[in-house]
Amino acid sequence: QVQLVESGGGLVQPGGSLRLSCAASGYILRIAAMGWYRPAPGKERELVAQISSGGTTNYVDSVKGRFTISRDNAKNTVYLQINSLKPEDTAVYYCNADIMPGPLVGPFHNYWGQGTQVTVSS
Numbered sequence: 654q655v656q657l658v659e660s661g662g663g664l665v666q667p668g669g670s671l672r673l674s675c676a677a678s679g680y681i682l683r684i685a686a687m688g689w690y691r692p693a694p695g696k697e698r699e700l701v702a703q704i705s706s707g708g709t710t711n712y713v714d715s716v717k718g719r720f721t722i723s724r725d726n727a728k729n730t731v732y733l734q735i736n737s738l739k740p741e742d743t744a745v746y747y748c749n750a751d752i753m754p755g756p757l758v759g760p761f762h763n764y765w766g767q768g769t770q771v772t773v774s775s
Contacts, residue, residue, distance in 0.1 A: 655679035655764055657748045662769035669773070670736045675748030675766055677729040685751040685761055687724055691744035698747065702733060716742075716754040738773045745770050 661673040676686060688703035702722035710722055721734040731748065748766035752760045 654755045655681060655753060655762075657750060657764050657766035659746065659748045659766045659769035662746065662771045664772045664774065665738055666775050667739060667773055669738050670734070671738065671771060673733040673735065673746055673771075674734075675731045675750075676691075677750055678726055680750055680755055681729060681757055683753040683761075684726070684729060687748070687750040689722065689731075689733045689749045691748055698735070701746065704731065712717060735771070738771075740773045742772060743773050 656678050657675055659673060659675045661671055663671060665671055666684065677688070683707050684704065686703055686743065686763065689701045690698040691701050693699035697712045699708055700711070702720055704722045705729060706722050708724060712720060719735065719737045724731045731750070734747070745768040747768045750764050752764055753761050
């Protein structure tokens with residue numbers, strides 16, 4: 654049973670920093686792209702940051718220069734370092750990944766974590 658579990662959220666003051674982690678567990682043969690999403694006006698969720706299996710990254714404009722996504726393939730884990738936090742960054746952040754769970758269940762499947770709350774307030 655493949656699962657994604659996020660951690661690292663919390664309450665911080667404007668200008669503060671957090672490091673979010675998302676660890677994949679279960680029977681995993683391979684992980685392709687991994688990313689972080691959050692709710693946005695007019696959308697169910699928007700892509701905040703994404704990293705491919707080859708290390709190519711993509712960020713929403715509002716977080717460029719402040720957020721950094723990285724991954725540790727040996728640990729099946731993706732991270733999101735978030736600096737210079739603003740109140741508008743407040744949201745539930747969801748981890749997402751494309752994972753091949755095994756040869757008998759077909760190609761890559763898409764998985765979501767349960768989310769971790771980030772609150773930025775003075």
